[in-house]
Amino acid sequence: MNIILAFIILASSGFGLTGTDQREDTLSTIMQSSITSAVIQSKQQVPGKPGVKQNTTEIDPQADAPKVKGVYVTAYSAGGSRMDQLINLIDDTELNAMVIDIKDDEGYITYKTDNPKLLELGDSQPFIKDIHQLMDRLEKHDIYPIARVVVFKDTILAKKNPELSFRKSDGTVWKNGGGDSFVNPYEREVWEYNLEIAKEAAKLGFKEIQFDYVRFPEGFEKRADSLKYTKTEQSRVDVVADFVQYAREELAPMGIRVSVDIFGYAASVPAAEGIGQDFVKISKNVDVISPMVYPSHYSAGWYGSQTPDKAPYQVIKGSMEDTHKKLDELGEKKPIIRPWIQDFTASWLGSGNYTKYGKFEIEEQIRALKDTNVDEYLLWNASNRYTEGVDH
Known part of the structure; x- marks a missing residue:
């Protein structure tokens, strides 16, 4: 989509995101922030954070990995009876991977850990009762295991360590409208904590x-x-990109790939300075980038559709074209593009604005990916109820 047209649409209508998906924040606010930042952002570049090595990780640590086609799995599902259905789904289709919550949206570590570093800062809520048994089961069924780690949204860490979070003038920890707290990306201790979780998952x-x-x-x-919080002269965009770069440099020697979830709109607009996300800077420092391009998340006018939720092929094709354009400048450093696509019905959009998602709608998204030379994807359904009979 022409970027000026995108600004006009966004300024008049917002991004139109509502719903029950646990990752979904007030995205229209972020979109407006992106537009404002694009207009006023400084051209000054700040050197990398002291102690962070410059790009040295050039080789994919999992060059023999399969082309991933996966599903999202909550820790509750992974540790419960629904896992039987999910494994059957993988066994009976061309799906081959699971993205499993290891540190969830509240900040809980989702399995029993005896790691003193993790227990000092965080908290364990063992929805997955036997993590070793789970890993054995995944290996037996030849399922490629991906650990989802929610990083800076972390109510648990913020409560236990307010100094690592954002505090109001009275000293209490700030919360967003949903009651969630974030921790400070400028705090190196937060980096190390999340990397310790990632390394344990790798082991x-x-x-x-x-x-x-x-x-x-x-x-x-x-x-x-x-708000009160520690900060440096670095921009928010640079400190977030530095974290991703650091994570990759720490995990690559262990043979572990790093992937990052990012809002799908980020491929179509300038950097979101407000929240510190620059699509290209983050993508340059990962093995895999996963834009969340659910058609239901786009408002009227995007990619030529007045009802994007009803145009799955059109929206996915447009978003992937934008993604390629944005990332082609990286050349050999262009990561694998593995988007999150929609396997849920966005009924909250209201009558006339959504359609029931089933086999046809999912296959249309997959067809759009193939037509734009994207052969990996992840299916998102917050309740982990995935459509059967899909030609993946």
Whole structure:
């Protein structure tokens, strides 16, 4: 989509995101922040954070990995009876991977850990009762295991260590409208904590670490000057990109891939300075980038559709074309593009604005990916109820 047209649409309608997906924040606020930042952002580049090595990780640590076609699995599902259905789904289709919550959206480590470093800062909520048994089961069924680690959205760490979070003038930890707290990307201790979780996941047998919520809170630029937190002269964009680079350099020697989830719109607009996400800078430092391009998340006018949720092929094709354009400048450093696509019905959009998602809608998204030379993808359904009979 022409970027000027995108600005006009966004300024008049917002990004139109609502719903029950646990990753979904008030995205329209972030979109407006992106537009404002694009207009006023400084051209000054700040040197990397002291102690962070420059790009040295050039080789894919999992060059023999399969072309991933996977599903999202909550820790509750992974440790419960639903896992039987999910494994059957993988066995009976061309799907071959699972993205499993190892550190969830609240900040809980989802299995029993005896690691003193992790227990000092965080907390374990063992939804997965026997992590070793789970890993053995995945290996037996030849399922490529990806550990999802939610990074800077972490209510548990913020409560236990307010100094690592964002505090209000009275000293209490700031919360967003949903009651969630974030921790400060400027704090190196937060980096090390999340990397310790990632390294433990790697030792357990996960082949890839997928970092989510690699950003500041939504609308942060509106409250950045009123909250108390540690910061440096680095821009928010640079400190987030530096974390990703550091994570990759730490995990690559272990043979582990690094992937990052990012809002799908990021491929179509300038950097989101407010939340510290620059699509290209993050992508340059990962093995895999996973834009969340659910058609339901786009408002009227995107990619020529007045009802994007009803146009799965059109939206996915447009978003992938934008993604390629954005990342082609990276040349050999262009990561694998593995988007999150929609396997849920967005009924919250209201009558006339959504369609029931089933076999046809999912296959249309997959067809659009193939037509834009993208052969990996992940299916998202927050309740882990995936459509059967799909030609993957």
